[in-house]
Amino acid sequence: MRELQEGADRRLRAWRGRAAGGAALAAQPWHAARERLRAAEERTRLPIANVLVLVVALSLPFWPVIDSRWLRILVLVGIFVVLGLGLNIVVGYAGLLDLGFVAFFATGAYTYAILSSPASPALQADLNWWLAIPVVLAVGSVVGVLLGLPVLPLRGDYLAIVTLGFGEIVRILLLNVVGLTNGAQGLFNIPRPEFAGWVLEALDHWYWVLVLASFILAFAVGRMRASRMGRAWEAIREDEDVAAGMGVNTVKYKLLAFAMGAAIGAFGGLVFAGFFTFVNPSSFTLLVSINVLSIVVIGGMGSTPGVVLGALILIGLPEVLQFDETSRLLSLFNPIVPFADTSLWGRQLASARFIVFGLMLVAVMALRPQGIFAAARPQVRLPRASGR
Amino acid sequence: MATSPAEPTLRDEAATAMTRLRTRSLTMRFEGLVALDAVDLEVRPGAIHGLIGPNGAGKTTLFNVVTGYHRPTSGTIELDGRRIDGLLRHEIAEAGVSRTFQNIRLFGAMNVIENVLVGRHSKIAVAGVELAGRMRPHSDHRALAAVRALPSAPRAMLHGLLEVAGAIAQPPRVRQTERAAIEHCAELLQFVGLVGREHELANNLSYGDQRRLELARALATDPALLLLDEPTAGMNPAESASVVRLVRRIRDELGVTVLLIEHAMSVVMGVCERITVLDYGRKIAEGTPAEIQGNAAVIEAYLGTSAAQGGGRAAPRA
Numbered sequence: 001m002r003e004l005q006e007g008a009d010r011r012l013r014a015w016r017g018r019a020a021g022g023a024a025l026a027a028q029p030w031h032a033a034r035e036r037l038r039a040a041e042e043r044t045r046l047p048i049a050n051v052l053v054l055v056v057a058l059s060l061p062f063w064p065v066i067d068s069r070w071l072r073i074l075v076l077v078g079i080f081v082v083l084g085l086g087l088n089i090v091v092g093y094a095g096l097l098d099l100g101f102v103a104f105f106a107t108g109a110y111t112y113a114i115l116s117s118p119a120s121p122a123l124q125a126d127l128n129w130w131l132a133i134p135v136v137l138a139v140g141s142v143v144g145v146l147l148g149l150p151v152l153p154l155r156g157d158y159l160a161i162v163t164l165g166f167g168e169i170v171r172i173l174l175l176n177v178v179g180l181t182n183g184a185q186g187l188f189n190i191p192r193p194e195f196a197g198w199v200l201e202a203l204d205h206w207y208w209v210l211v212l213a214s215f216i217l218a219f220a221v222g223r224m225r226a227s228r229m230g231r232a233w234e235a236i237r238e239d240e241d242v243a244a245g246m247g248v249n250t251v252k253y254k255l256l257a258f259a260m261g262a263a264i265g266a267f268g269g270l271v272f273a274g275f276f277t278f279v280n281p282s283s284f285t286l287l288v289s290i291n292v293l294s295i296v297v298i299g300g301m302g303s304t305p306g307v308v309l310g311a312l313i314l315i316g317l318p319e320v321l322q323f324d325e326t327s328r329l330l331s332l333f334n335p336i337v338p339f340a341d342t343s344l345w346g347r348q349l350a351s352a353r354f355i356v357f358g359l360m361l362v363a364v365m366a367l368r369p370q371g372i373f374a375a376a377r378p379q380v381r382l383p384r385a386s387g388r
Numbered sequence: 389m390a391t392s393p394a395e396p397t398l399r400d401e402a403a404t405a406m407t408r409l410r411t412r413s414l415t416m417r418f419e420g421l422v423a424l425d426a427v428d429l430e431v432r433p434g435a436i437h438g439l440i441g442p443n444g445a446g447k448t449t450l451f452n453v454v455t456g457y458h459r460p461t462s463g464t465i466e467l468d469g470r471r472i473d474g475l476l477r478h479e480i481a482e483a484g485v486s487r488t489f490q491n492i493r494l495f496g497a498m499n500v501i502e503n504v505l506v507g508r509h510s511k512i513a514v515a516g517v518e519l520a521g522r523m524r525p526h527s528d529h530r531a532l533a534a535v536r537a538l539p540s541a542p543r544a545m546l547h548g549l550l551e552v553a554g555a556i557a558q559p560p561r562v563r564q565t566e567r568a569a570i571e572h573c574a575e576l577l578q579f580v581g582l583v584g585r586e587h588e589l590a591n592n593l594s595y596g597d598q599r600r601l602e603l604a605r606a607l608a609t610d611p612a613l614l615l616l617d618e619p620t621a622g623m624n625p626a627e628s629a630s631v632v633r634l635v636r637r638i639r640d641e642l643g644v645t646v647l648l649i650e651h652a653m654s655v656v657m658g659v660c661e662r663i664t665v666l667d668y669g670r671k672i673a674e675g676t677p678a679e680i681q682g683n684a685a686v687i688e689a690y691l692g693t694s695a696a697q698g699g700g701r702a703a704p705r706a
Contacts, residue, residue, distance in 0.1 A: 145545075220556045227555035228505075228512040228566070231498075235506045238495035244477035245455055245487055247510040247609050256548050380502050382574055382586050383567075 050215075057211045061204040071203040073319045075275060078210030079268050080315045083288075084295040084307035085217050086264030091293065092302030093225060094257035095237025097160040100147070100167025101292050104262040106174060106284035107143045108136045108269025113187040113279045114180060120187055122180045129193035129200075129274045133267070140266025141259035148258035152251060155240070167289050174281040186280025193274050206275060213271070217264060218304050224260065225302075226380075233257055291315070294357060298364050300371025309372055313360075318353040321346035407469070408433045408613050408645045409454070409485075414463035416446070416453050416669075423449040425669040426463065431613070431662075433468075436639050436646045438660030440653075440680075442689055445666040447649045448490060451615045455487050456480040467613060482510050484612035488602045488619060490649075496591035500582060500601055503590050504573035507608025511572075513565040514547075514554050576604040579642075580634060596627045603634065607642065614638065616648040620655055628652065632659050657681070665689065 041048050060066050060074065083105060090098045114120045115127040115135070127135070151162050174181045181187065193200035193209075200206060224230050232253040235243035244250045273279050295314050299306025320326060323346070331343035349356060364371065409431040416424040423446045431437045439447050452458045454465055456477040465473040472483050486507070495503050554562050577586060580600040585593065590601060599619060606614055619635065620628035632655055638644050650656045656663060657677040665673040665680060667689040673680055680686055 223558065224552065224555045227558070227562070228509055228514075229551055229555045231502060231506055232509060234498055234502075235495050238497060239493050241457065241477075242489070242493045242495070243506065245457070245481055246507045246605065247478050247481035248506065249476075249478045252544070252548065252551075256551065259548065260552065380499065380505060380570065382501060382570065 054211070054215055058208060061207060068203050069323065071207050073316050075203065075206050075210055076319070077311045077316045078207065078214060079271050079275070080292065080295060080311040081214050081308055082210070082217060082268040082271065083265055083292045084299070084311055085214070085221055085304065086261045086268065087292050088261075088296050088302060088304070088307055089221060089224070089233070089264070090257050090261035091296055093230060093237065094233040094254060096254065096257060097156065098163045098258075098261070099160045099286075099289050099293065100163035100165070100170075101261070101265055102284050102286065102288040103147070103167045103170035104140055104143060104265030105269040105272070105288060106170050106281075107262070108140055108266030109273040109279045109284070110174060110181060110187070110269070111136050111139045111266065112270045112273045113190050117187040117190045119182060119189055121178070121182055126191075128195075129191065129270070130195055132270060136266045136270045137263045140269075141263040143266070144258040144260070144262025145255050147262070148255045152254060164286070164289075167286060171281050171284050174284065181281075184281060186278060188278045190273050190277045190279065192277060200274070210271065213267075214308075217267075221260075221264075222304065229253065229256065231380075294361060298360060298371060300373040303371060303373045306371050306373035314357065318350045321350040406432060408435070408467065409647065410466045410469075411450075411454070412464045412466075414450070414453060414465065415461045416449055416458055417461040422669050424453065424460070427666070427669070427671050429664055429671070431645060431647050433612075433645055434639065434643065435662060436635065436648070436660050438656045438663040438677075439647060439649045439666065440651070440656055440663060441666035441672075444668075445689075446669040447666055448617055449669075450666070451487060451617055451649065454480075455485055455615065478510075481609050481611075484610070485615065486606040486609045486611035486613070487615035488599075488606050488617055490617040490621065492595075492598045492602055494590040494598055494601060494605070497589065499587050499589055500577065500593070501570065501573055501586040503601055504576055504604050504608045505569060507605040508569040508573055511565065511610070512569050513561045514551050573604070573608060576607050577601075579607070579637075580604045581630075596623060596630075599623070599631065600634070603638070607638065607644070611644055613645045613647065616646060618649050618651060620650065620652055628655060635659055 037049055061071060066074075083101065086104065087098065087101045090096050090101070112127070112129065112132045112135075114122060115125040115132060116129070118124065147163065147166050151159055154162060175184055177183075200209060225233075232243065232248045233256075235246070235248055236250055236253060236257075240250055272283075291314060295307060295310035297310075298313065299308070299310030326346040327343040330345045331341075333342040333345075368374075407430050409429065411427055411429045413426040413428060414424055415422070415426055425446075427446075427450065429450070439450065441447055449458065453460050454472075456472075456475060456479070460473055463473070464471060467483055467485060470483070472480050472485065475483065495506060498506075574586065577583060580603050582597060582600055582604065585597065590598065593601060603616075603619070606616075616635065620631050623631065635646055635648065636659060639646050648656075648660070660677060663673075663675065663677055663680045664671060665683070665686050667685075672685045672689060673683045675683070
């Protein structure tokens, strides 16, 4: 009797799955392709997609269309990819809404600037950029914990407000602790990364360093996510109280999320300082926090490819729209569009970028709340042998 | 409040061996409201113990206090003779108390096996540091957890660093314990009857399956004591009967002591060996189902004074 009932249940579920879930999945544009790719990767035990992306990304500077303007934009995009990977841990995995992420970006940039710039008023440490990496990661995570401690009991909007304030406090400190930061004038002549006589200066070299750094970070973040730490983060995001009841030290893992996000954000700052060789407080405004958060949200919270796509769209696209080629391309529409100079469209769109961002955010939230690249779930799968 | 940390267990070794959970004059006050009023509760090892009482009697509050969601205003809680009041929630979970919730609370956006894996959290190694079964000694700190963590800041940071390093490098020990945890979770899912649903999102399960998943997750922490808050709420008789069977198997096959809150009298009277009745935060009766059914105070609490006076001898309708 019971078996009969259960059998009927199972059939009904299977039918519902095909009718609802199946149709919805099939409607997803890349679902079939993604499934085939996953199967191939399981067969070959090789992350084919990642390798392809890495090869394409590394080869970009050799493409004929890619000139220095493109590379400059791509480096900028790369810095924001790093920042996005950091914030993704805090917001996407652990579900802690942080509106002050720029504070960690600034921490990293200024840590290196103070320790290396000849204009640094406090000390002349002359620290090498490569050696600064561990220093900046450590300082960043400590600052992350320092922000995390007072906000431990806060959730949701309260957390957002406090972190927002934190970002502003850091910027105002940078402006006013003149003896350390040189105030509004900022710190200049920051040395470029140098290793055994090789100075990291050429745009394509910077680009390659950033691609590799992003891949290493993405790998590390992916590993973290797939560990018990990542599950603890997600459990905290889903229901903090229950997570605690299941043996998760929520204090520890919330602080770890802040520390990891902050360390990666600080690394982004280190790259920023080394690339532009100049920092001042006006680079570290609330707008940076908002940009990074938009990247994470539009790309898809908790999704690494989403961060890359978000950075390309939000940081790269407005720049590309201002290219002369874009104008020339757009001018082709002139004959069919009356009463308008279509060649100006790109620049106009770029100067109205915040309106466009706003509309995009609204559109993504309304049409695809999980972001363009929804985080690839599920993570843990039973090994074949022990299944069924 | 609590007098001395980790009272010597020698004094009543014999008695503690008999008790899994013991609360002594446990009191919980919220502002003016006394939710628990000097409750003495004793749950024997291997028992299925029922906790009943009218709405607002303090049953769920008792669960919340035992599992560390509230700090008791006064009184003590012992698990197998060891004080657990004052411990943090995750420490209580590691000490061996697990629970389910009245309104099902799963990690909705995680899949079934991951939900259970979260319960297995403390059984997965951290970069060479064996954490399983380790516990900080009982301490009387009442300050915020963060403040409490401060004096041992370097240690905590080292621990955090090991956690991150272990996650990224995945040394063999971590991988091996993780694999063992996944296998254990698969077995638990088999135990509660969720085979074949491992990769579904928790949110997409049916109501009954969500209850089962919550049970599996609670069992994943290897509890000595399992607190079930209305495990059959909202179920039809057939579903409810299968949960009752499951509760029995949890005790019989896994040897887990069960303390359960339940409103359905048929369930309570059928599955529990002992029952404690709370009313307005006070314990008004304790005994076997038969004793409880004939208890005048219980009938009064459930049906009102006149019923108790008029038909005090009659068994209450369940």
